[in-house]
Amino acid sequence: MRAVVMHETGGPDVLQLEDVDPPEPGEGEVLIRVHAASVNPVDWKMRRGGPGRPLPAVLGIDASGTVEASRAEGFGEGDEVFGRASGAYAELATAPAGQIARKPAELSHEQAAAIPVAGMTAWQGLFDHGGLERGQTALIAGAAGGVGHFAVQFAHVAGARVIGTGSSRNRDFVLGLGADEYVDYTQQDVGEVVSGVDVAFDTVGGETTESLLPTVREGGILVAIAGAP
Ligand SMILES: NC(=O)c1ccc[n+]([C@@H]2O[C@H](COP(=O)([O-])OP(=O)(O)OC[C@H]3O[C@@H](n4cnc5c(N)ncnc54)[C@H](OP(=O)(O)O)[C@@H]3O)[C@@H](O)[C@H]2O)c1
Known part of the structure; x- marks a missing residue:
């Protein structure tokens, strides 16, 4: 099969299109014929030398495609699936059954491949770690980003007030996703204009994490995914 292989870490030029042996699905895994894969921050962080797989490696953790072979209950050959895969920058990739789902027919493979890790991260941040509930207020820093734009929609649909x-440039986009309020960080200091938040979800990191502290109510939760300040 053809795959984008990385033999050394570095810039985008370390990614080489090559012919390699296809991966074998393990017990509880499926083999996916990849129709679309997306570029997640973890891919370029691994490519640049972050913690990752032994080299040579095939990057890509977000995939959408058709099940080519299944060694897992619940999925069979021909199923259209999307989810978190291993080595998605290739014609064939493996994924554990617990990390994929059937692709809704109304989504293209390109759309579905853009969802898995960013969507999962938004869900885990808001609900698993933040414990966000209907009627609460969620503040999402980086609301237009890969994770942030999912978080805005999830929080809105869950019945939270969303800031x-x-x-x-992203004001109209974020308000269009269901946010009730928007703070333009180039014009205002969020810590001065927002308070009483139940869950603050920081997808920006650095100084932004600390700037969100005054926005959170006593006993509220700040979830940060982009590194400590
Ligand atoms: N994507 C994932 O699946 C994932 C999973 C786990 C962890 N992470 C980590 O989470 C972080 C964000 O990832 P992402 O994929 O969501 O990135 P992204 O798509 O680049 O989004 C980042 C967003 O942050 C906004 N931003 C920049 N500076 C800001 C500030 N001071 N205040 C408020 N917003 C600001 C940007 O919007 P403007 O252009 O409007 O400034 C941009 O929309 C990265 O560190 C990534 O490694 C990502």
């Missing part, structure tokens, strides 16, 4: 932050 998003981002730059001027």
